[in-house]
Amino acid sequence: MMNAADRTRLRHEFEDLLYHEAWLLDNDQLEEWLELFSDTIRYWAPVRGNMEPGREDLSQPHLLAHFDDDKTSLTLRVKRLRTGAAHAEEPRSRIRHFVSNVQILETDGPDRVKVGSNFQVFRSRWEGTEHVFVGCREDWWRRIDTTWKNEERFILLDHNVLENMTVFF
Amino acid sequence: MTDWSHLIDLEKCTVSPRVFVDEEVYRDEQERIFGRCWLYLAHESQLPNPGDFVTCYMGEESVLACRTASGKIRVFLNSCRHRGARMCRLDAGNAKAFTCPYHGWTYDNQGRLIGVPQFKEAYYEELNREDWGLIEVPRVESFRGLIFACFDENAQSLDAYLGDMKWYLDLIFNKTEGGMVALPGLHRWNLGGNWKLAAEQFNGDNYHTGAAHESMLKIGLGPANGQFLGDQPWVRDFEAKLDNGHGWINFKIDMAGGVPAPLAQHMERMQAAARQRLTPAQSELVGCVHVGNVFPNFSILTFLGFLTIRVWHPRGPHNMEVYSWSMIEQEAPPEVVEIARKMQILTFSPSGIFEQDDGEMWGNSVKALRGMHRRNFPLNYQMGAGHGRTDPDKPGLIHPPSTEIGIFGVYERWQALMGGA
Ligand code: FES
Ligand SMILES: [Fe+2]
Numbered sequence: 001m002m003n004a005a006d007r008t009r010l011r012h013e014f015e016d017l018l019y020h021e022a023w024l025l026d027n028d029q030l031e032e033w034l035e036l037f038s039d040t041i042r043y044w045a046p047v048r049g050n051m052e053p054g055r056e057d058l059s060q061p062h063l064l065a066h067f068d069d070d071k072t073s074l075t076l077r078v079k080r081l082r083t084g085a086a087h088a089e090e091p092r093s094r095i096r097h098f099v100s101n102v103q104i105l106e107t108d109g110p111d112r113v114k115v116g117s118n119f120q121v122f123r124s125r126w127e128g129t130e131h132v133f134v135g136c137r138e139d140w141w142r143r144i145d146t147t148w149k150n151e152e153r154f155i156l157l158d159h160n161v162l163e164n165m166t167v168f169f
Numbered sequence: 170m171t172d173w174s175h176l177i178d179l180e181k182c183t184v185s186p187r188v189f190v191d192e193e194v195y196r197d198e199q200e201r202i203f204g205r206c207w208l209y210l211a212h213e214s215q216l217p218n219p220g221d222f223v224t225c226y227m228g229e230e231s232v233l234a235c236r237t238a239s240g241k242i243r244v245f246l247n248s249c250r251h252r253g254a255r256m257c258r259l260d261a262g263n264a265k266a267f268t269c270p271y272h273g274w275t276y277d278n279q280g281r282l283i284g285v286p287q288f289k290e291a292y293y294e295e296l297n298r299e300d301w302g303l304i305e306v307p308r309v310e311s312f313r314g315l316i317f318a319c320f321d322e323n324a325q326s327l328d329a330y331l332g333d334m335k336w337y338l339d340l341i342f343n344k345t346e347g348g349m350v351a352l353p354g355l356h357r358w359n360l361g362g363n364w365k366l367a368a369e370q371f372n373g374d375n376y377h378t379g380a381a382h383e384s385m386l387k388i389g390l391g392p393a394n395g396q397f398l399g400d401q402p403w404v405r406d407f408e409a410k411l412d413n414g415h416g417w418i419n420f421k422i423d424m425a426g427g428v429p430a431p432l433a434q435h436m437e438r439m440q441a442a443a444r445q446r447l448t449p450a451q452s453e454l455v456g457c458v459h460v461g462n463v464f465p466n467f468s469i470l471t472f473l474g475f476l477t478i479r480v481w482h483p484r485g486p487h488n489m490e491v492y493s494w495s496m497i498e499q500e501a502p503p504e505v506v507e508i509a510r511k512m513q514i515l516t517f518s519p520s521g522i523f524e525q526d527d528g529e530m531w532g533n534s535v536k537a538l539r540g541m542h543r544r545n546f547p548l549n550y551q552m553g554a555g556h557g558r559t560d561p562d563k564p565g566l567i568h569p570p571s572t573e574i575g576i577f578g579v580y581e582r583w584q585a586l587m588g589g590a
Contacts, residue, residue, distance in 0.1 A: 049260045064510070
């Protein structure tokens with residue numbers, strides 16, 4: 001068990017890390033952003049539906065998702081944006097990430113931590129098409145040597161009807 | 170009724186921009202196209218048991234499709250007869266009855282009004298409940314598990330409506346004993362653009378792939394030969410203009426990065442299964458890339474082991490809402506389902522690296538066409554006109570990619586429905 005002071009210190013550490021991540025995304029430092037993920041990352045955002053209370057089962061096999069990426073496919077997405085021909089991001093959208101509600105949800109020894117956070121992402125596309133994406137994330141981070149690597153990112157988007165999604169969360 | 174047939178020039182193969190941007194044209198389409206054509210609703214695998222229901226749209230109308238105790242599927246407008254409230258706000262479920270959230274009128278899944286609060290005290294038992302059942306969509310028919318409905322009581326049968334499209338749909342939906350099943354979940358998203366721009370692309374636009382999807386070629390997630398074209402024109406690589414404004418694109422490509430082994434093996438097994446069930450000419454085409462559209466707005470695309478089927482719901486002339494499901498052969502082992510599912514999410518979903526670029530184009534067009542001056546200048550659909558051929562081995566008017574013979578068929582059909590008669 002971790003004492004309260006350690007927990008707070010750890011939360012601060014991840015707040016810094018998540019703010020840095022948001023800065024990378026907002027400033028088109030996507031190659032550096034990819035470095036935050038381990039080679040075994042699962043980057044996953046299941047679809048949401050309108051179900052009876054308690055009936056939304058995000059763990060059911062083969063459920064559709066908005067993202068279900070590994071390191072290879074995430075890297076492909078970034079490479080594609082660099083081709084100059086990814087028309088839905090030409091010219092690039094103006095993007096701003098807001099991260100809040102950072103919490104240490106679970107620890108597994110000193111080197112594995114599950115961190116929760118909420119996000120709001122604003123995108124202004126082209127001449128004025130504006131969208132806001134809202135949701136939360138649950139990440140499993142692992143300390144390798146002295147750096148934290150994200151091994152699993154679960155993204156829960158609070159939307160049922162979405163938009164053309166050219167952004168990362 | 171306004172006669173809109175002058176917006177299509179059959180001789181010159183041109184289409185007026187007003188077809189895509191005009192509010193009045195759009196309003197008339199709701200009646201004359203969405204009110205008369207067979208519209209896709211859901212797949213039978215989504216409602217296997219009595220009591221199962223799904224909600225979806227027919228054009229702009231919210232509808233409720235129910236599997237009744239007898240196994241029959243009935244479709245109702247999802248609107249209470251009292252004040253019109255949306256009855257069912259769930260995507261899917263199982264229920265014997267639906268209670269309106271506003272004043273509590275209750276209907277069974279055959280649409281009968283079976284419960285009225287204060288029936289005695291407030292209505293003096295004078296309300297004739299038989300007259301106030303849910304509004305039923307008169308025609309519901311299926312083809313290979315694909316459920317369609319039609320608002321027009323006198324419409325031709327779904328079988329006749331699909332016509333020679335059935336031969337091509339069988340390449341996917343009738344190639345194995347178990348047929349296709351829907352994966353859980355739905356991709357649902359808003360897009361700029363008129364619904365016909367999406368429908369016509371799936372009907373027969375292979376011409377866009379080089380430019381719109383150039384980024385895919387640049388990152389090596391495309392065809393090995395650098396073109397979304399195969400090497401057997403007319404035979405395996407072709408587009409087909411079909412009855413009633415339907416269209417089909419067919420081609421075979423080798424992917425630059427190859428295909429994961431379990432998926433390749435699965436696709437071989439499926440082709441072997443198809444040989445037992447389909448004609449030799451059909452079996453040769455199984456396993457190709459297939460893209461098609463059933464007029465007006467039901468599209469399919471199968472690529473790298475996955476199948477996406479979707480409806481481009483009209484949301485005003487300048488917007489649409491996409492409902493897209495993912496399907497796979499019932500026989501596919503879980504490992505293959507996961508490969509195909511992830512491939513679809515990566516390529517054809519709201520975040521899909523092909524899909525994003527298509528989605529950008531349709532909004533792009535209507536934005537530009539909206540101008541009062543621009544709309545006076547027609548759009549060109551002349552590619553390949555007059556060069557199509559019939560083929561004893563397969564139905565339709567055939568031409569290798571690229572051609573707009575099939576796409577223009579969408580507007581020929583559109584014109585036939587949008588005339589003043
Ligand atoms: S609107 Fe449904 S009961 Fe009144
Ligand atoms: Fe495309």
